[in-house]
Amino acid sequence: MSDLETWSDEDLGHRFRQPGLLEEALTHRSLGSPNYERLEFLGDRVLGYAIAAHLYRAFPNEAEGQLTRRFHQLVSRQTCAAIARRLGVPAVVRMNGQARADGGADSDNILGDVIEAIIGAILIDAGEEAAMRFIERAWADRLGDIPHVGKHxxxxxxxxxxxxxxxxxxxxxxxxxxxxxxxxxxxxxxxxxxxxxxxxxxxxxxxxxxxxxxxxxxxxxxx
Missing domain, CATH: 3.30.160.20 (Double Stranded RNA Binding Domain)
Structure with missing residues (x-):
């Protein structure tokens, strides 16, 4: 088993049937194409759906404006990047030397995009349920004990x-x-x-x- 597969198993909690999808999800555009951008486009929508559905169920008495504020916090670039760091993404993201020297491996924008690309990759690799399980695990400390979010x-x-x-x-x-x-x-x-x-x-x-x-x-x- 490769180091990347071990990391995916242990930290993402998902074994890819198509390992190329994980590699694509971790590849920055500085290395050309394919890269994570198309998977990020997909994963962003899946994450939005998952978080919106969770909030709708968890807060049945809240108005749309309150739900929207919670939603934007949970899907923000900063939140996605923090989750990516906790899962060890900076150590495995793939980019050229210049992008890495410029701090790309710790950029909120890049890490946020990568975590969304991983969601898209899991969806294609194993279906909606697997993608939803990953989001539930990865965002667990953010969702916490509804309605009062506690520390992880x-x-x-x-x-x-x-x-x-x-x-x-x-x-x-x-x-x-x-x-x-x-x-x-x-x-x-x-x-x-x-x-x-x-x-x-x-x-x-x-x-x-x-x-x-x-x-x-x-x-x-x-x-």
Whole structure:
């Protein structure tokens, strides 16, 4: 398995049947064509639909103006870029040396476009349900507990640990099981001198989030 396939499995939570789609989604126009622009066009519309449908269901009593304000925040360039950074996109985006030297790998505009292109690529590769699942996972910390959006569990654990001088939490991938089309990832969370927590998930991100949730539950109950 290539490094790119491993990253897709572990961080995106999706194994591409057509790996060329992922490569295209990660390719900046500085390398010519094909690049991510057509997939970004598609993914932008899919993301908009997914977020609008989620807000419509989650806020049945809100007026159109309120829903629109929430929508624009969730699909903004800054939000998309932040999600791309959390998933490790800057390390795998493909561009020429000049574009990279100009800061392209950390540009909000480019990272936002790439994350939308990835959505488009997943839609073509595996259909609407797979694309929707990816959006739900990737935007989970932004959607939070409706109607009051809380911190993502990993952010909450980090803030708790740093406030107590314990250093940053450590997440380690300790195992992988299951068939290629439905892998399971096992992650270990260490926070200071506290007993470690091991959890599994359909992606590395899912497993890390579940470990953080379990840690928060433990400290909430004084364990």
């Amino acid at each position: 569990p990993k952010s909450a654990v980090q803030e708790w640990a740093l406030a107590r001088g314990l250093g940053a939490p450590s997440y380690e991938l300790v195992g992988r099981s299951g068939p290629h089309h439905a892998p399971r990832f096992r992650v270990r969370l260490d926070v200071g001198g506290h007993p470690p927590i091991e959890t599994t998930g359909a992606s590395k991100q899912d497993a890390e989030t579940e470990a953080a949730r379990q840690f928060l539950d433990r400290i909430a109950h004084g364990a």
